[in-house]
Amino acid sequence: MMWTTTVLLLLVPHLLSSTETGNSANFNESDIVDEDFSDAPVKGQKVAGGVKGRDTCSIPCDITVKLLRDEKHSICGQLQQTLLAFGRSTRKLIRDVMEEQQRALDILSTQVTELTTKVQTLNSEVQRSNTEMYSIKPVQSHGRDCSDIKDNLMSVVPKIPSGIYIVHPENTDSSFEVFCEMDYMGGGWTVMQRRTDGLTDFKRPWADYVDGFGHLAGEHWLGLKKVFHIVNQKETRFQLHVALVSQDDVTSYASYDDFHLDNETQFFCIHLGRYSGSAGKKSH
Structure with missing residues (x-):
């Protein structure tokens, strides 16, 4: 390179006269100066090379900084847009x-509602069916209990149907x-009691x-007072x-050949x- 060659020439000793030496020195200094100016980078011109350690800049630093800043802002903007798009897609998902x-x-809620309605409808149909099945109107009392009614009607009715009848036990006013x-x-x-479909609550006081x-045509409990009047008749x-x-x-x-109750004061024992x-082990 031009700069390096000049330095080497300055280091070579010469046996010249002082005048020549001065001229030579002047010439060389002028040459060095000319070379320095010729090698100085022109603004906007790219330098082919330089001395190690010297910073060279083909683009002004302020422009470089601005370009870097713009590039950083562009990358940040793209990243922000990507994050926003990802957030939107995640929220949509x-x-x-x-x-x-x-x-x-x-x-599921609709199906449960429909099923509940069907169950309620079925319960209503079962109750209506039971009522229709035993929808025989009560007739005038024909005896003190059902066995007495059977004995009284067998002579006049060939087939006595099951159903609701009116009884009038002895020693009662009503x-x-x-059934x-x-x-x-x-x-x-x-x-006395019928339990078939669970539609009547037997957890009672x-x-x-x-x-x-309950209903005589379906599930029911006749009542201890009525049972007492029936089973405690004389003879x-x-x-x-x-x-x-x-x-x-x-x-x-389970069958017991004798059955009766104590009165209400003894809690119908x-x-x-x-x-x-x-039915298994018997109880008394």
């Missing part, structure tokens, strides 16, 4: 998932309705069990028969005779 879950919940079972085991049974509850003896049917249609029964049947 979450919103779509929530809407889908809400639609599923709405469908008559009341009962008489005229088909099971020869008929003549006064039904003591007063309800004293007076009775009568009653048998208690309990028929059971399991959910898988297995039947069993029950008295049972000899046990027979298939």
Whole structure:
């Protein structure tokens, strides 16, 4: 390079006269100066090379800084736009998932409502069916209990239907309705209790069990007072028969050959005779 060659020439000793030396020095200095100016970078001109350690800048620093700043702002803007787009897509995905879950919940809620309505309708139909099945109007009293009614009607009616009848036990001032079972085991049974479909709540206070509850044509409890009047008539003896049917249609029964109750002051204490049947261990 021009600068390096000049430096080497200055280091070579010469045997010249002082005049020559001065001229030579002047010449060389002039040459060096000319070379310095010739090698100085012109603004906007790219320099091919330089001395190690010297900073060279082909573009002014303020422009470079501005370009770098603009490039940084551009990258930051692109990154911000990317993050915003990602946020929007994520929110849309979450919103779509929530809407889908809400639609599923709405469908499930509708199905549950429809099922509840169907169950209520079915219960109503079962109650109406039971009522229609035993919708025999009460007739005038024909006896003191269902067995007495059977004996009285057998001579005039060839087939005595099961249903609601009016009985008037001895030593009572009033008559009341009962359901008489005229088909099971020869008929003549006064039904004290019937539980079949669970539509009637049997978790009742003591007063309800004293007076009775439910519908005679369906599930019911006749009432301790009425049962007491029936089974404590003079010169009568009653048998208690309990028929059971399991959910898988297995039947069993418990029968007691004697049955009567104490009065209300003794809380209708029950008295049972000899046990027979298939319902398991007997109790007294």
